[in-house]
Amino acid sequence: MALFENMLILVLVAVGLLHVSRRLSIPYPTMLALAGLLVAALPWVPVIEIDPQLxxxxxxxxxLFDAAYDFSPRALKSNWAPLLALAALAVVLTTAAVAWVGFAFAGLPLAAAIALGAIVAPPDAAAATAVLARFPLPRRTIAVLKGESLFNDAVALLILGAAVSAATQPEISSHRISMILTAAPGGVALGIGLALFYVRLAPSFAGTLGSRLLEFxxxxxxxxxxxxxHLSAILSVVAFAMAVARYMPERQSARDRVHSYAVWEAAVFLLNVLAFLLMGLQARAIVARLDATEIWHALGFAGAVLATVVLVRIAWVLLFNRVMYRGARAARGSNVPSLSQGCIVSWCGMRGVVTLAAALSLPIDFPARDLIVLSSLAVVLGTLIGQGLTLGPLIRLFHLKPDDSFGDEVAVTRVALLDAALQSLSGLEGSAASNLREGYIADRTVAAQYRDPRALSExxxxxxxxxxxxxATLSSIRGAGTIEDDVFHAIQEELDWAELAASPPHWLQLEET
Incomplete structure (x- = not known):
């Protein structure tokens, strides 16, 4: 019971800080990082251990499921070059650079140094998009950052798995090499196969709470x-989510979608909060085990790792940006990447929950585990606080042109759907059909002007x-004792759905803080 009580208090602290972040317009991942620091400084909070694999x-x-569900295969195909550069090559380069720092300056065993590099290599684009969502950036830039967060995790964790295996089982066998080579394609195939099975099974649970449990x-x-x-778990989940997103929406009711989105947003957000809190507790336990000299040495090394991570990303992204720029100009292409876009992407290197979970997943007896965990936390805090707080001013400094392509596509799609609705009413007579037809015609006029009919509909x-x-009338009837509470809640739900139907879509979206 004490553990549960302490976790409730920690979550309450995080909720309070997140409320502050909304008031001060601070990205919520940055505030979560500060919450982890605050938790580490609380003397009465116990150390909570978690199983590494869990x-x-x-x-x-x-x-991963939440992010991959919104990322389409078409975006993967059209942005394959920058995704390859960021999700694969950048991770390998960062891992190698950090491993060299760990091996040369901290005397880490080679496998442990590579493990550290793999842990801090993948940026968490979800942290970046929490900031980028407030600014009118090109859709392609945001799509690349989201795609990077999906696939760089797979590359980094494949390297991490190989490093942990090498540290705990030094002998190399052909069987282990074959498992590493088949992990990625096998994970993708498994995810797609499970998705196809799920798409056939899920409609049987439609309209029930069991359908939400089945999703998890x-x-x-x-x-x-x-x-x-022994396949890539990350690629399995990514492939599963993308395949479900492709085939499931036509088989799912609006009610199930509303419930599903609400449950997933709350669950993912809570797990992010817990990850930062647990990492803060781990850091406090590590610092408590070190003497003053060791602490300063560890902090100095963590600072070197942080600087390496930031500089390698900046150098690689800007180099790739200039190469792509010259190639696009030579081919006279229309989609030419600008230097300002490259600078913003290079600064979107915030590490987050993946780095925290990967550090926590190291075996307890792993070589230099305390130093690796402490360095990982320093990289997460340094990037989230340093880059997270300065990314917004950097975007404003470059004065990027707004990207209206999303709104344009939404408007064209609205008109097409309203045309289909009007076509379905053609030939139908009666006052109901006439009134509905008039409403659709009015909505089409507004939509053709690239405005939201729901927001402007009289x-x-x-x-x-x-x-x-x-x-108000329903509340007064309930207060007078005329109806029981079960009737009140039933009617209230009817009014809720009626309000949702009469509201613009953006009114229905929950804020993350």
């Missing part, structure tokens, strides 16, 4: 089965006003 599955699998079981199952088969505005009065 850390990866618990914190990474849901976050399937996501964690894709991870666990891949681990058991009928919807009047409906929302009447709903306010209906809610």
């Amino acid at each position: 850390a990866l599955a618990l914190f990474i699998a849901p976050a 079981v399937a996501t964690f199952g894709a991870w666990v089965i891949a681990e058991r088969l 009928a919807d505005q009047l409906r929302r006003l009447t709903l306010i009065e209906m809610r």
Whole structure:
């Protein structure tokens, strides 16, 4: 019970800090990093250990599913070059550079140095997009950053797995090499196969709370089965999510989607909070085991690792940006990457929950584990605080042109859907059909002007006003004791759905803080 009480208090502290972040317009991952520091400074909070393998599955699998669900294969195909450069080559270069720093300056065993490099190599683009969402950046830039967060994790954890295996089992066999080579394609194939099975099974649970549980079981199952088969668990979850996103929406009701999105957003957010809090507790335990000399040496080394991580990304991204620029100019292409875009992407190197979970996943007896965990936390804190707080001013400094392509595509799609609705009403007579047809024609006129019909519809505005009065009347009836609470909640739910139907989509989105 004491453990549960302490975790509740820690989460409450994080919620309070997140409320402050919203008031001060600070990115929520940055505030979570500060929450981890605050927790580490609390003397009464106990050290909470977590099983290393559980850390990866618990914190990474849901976050990956949530991110991969919104990333389309088309975006992967059209952005393959920058994704290869960021998700693969940048991870390898960062791992090598950090491993050299660890081997040369801290005397880490080679396997431990490579493990450290792999842990701090993958940026968490979710942390960057939490900042970028507030600015009108090119969609391609945001798509590349989101795609990077999906696939660089797989590359980094493959390297980490090989390094941990080499440290704990030094002998090299052909069987181990073959497992490493088949891990990535096998993970993708497994994820797609599980997704196809899930798409056939899930409609049987439609409209039930069990369908939400099935989503979590399937996501964690894709991870666990891949681990058991020695395949890439990350690529398995990514492939599973992208395949489900491709085939499931046509088989899912609106009610199930609303419930699913709400549950997943809350679950992923809670797990992010817990990951930062647990990492802070781990750091405090490590510092408590070190004497003053060792602490300063460890902090100095962690600073060197942080500087290496930041500088390698800046150098590689800007080099790739200039190469792509020259290539696009030579080919006279229209999509020419600008230097300002390259600078912003190079500064979007914030590390987050993947680095934290990977550090926590190291075996307890792993060589130099305390130094690796402490350095990993320093990289997460340094990038989230240093880069997270300066990314917004950097974007404003470059005065990037707004990208209106998303709004344009939304407007064109709205018009096409309203045309289809009007076509379905053609030939139908009666007052109901006539009224609905008039409403659709009015909505089409507004949508053709690249505006949101739901936000400007006079009928919807009047409906929302009447709903306010209906809610007040419902509360007074309940207060008078005329109806029981079960009737009150049933009618309240009806009014909620009516309000959702009469509201613009952006009114329905939850903020992360």
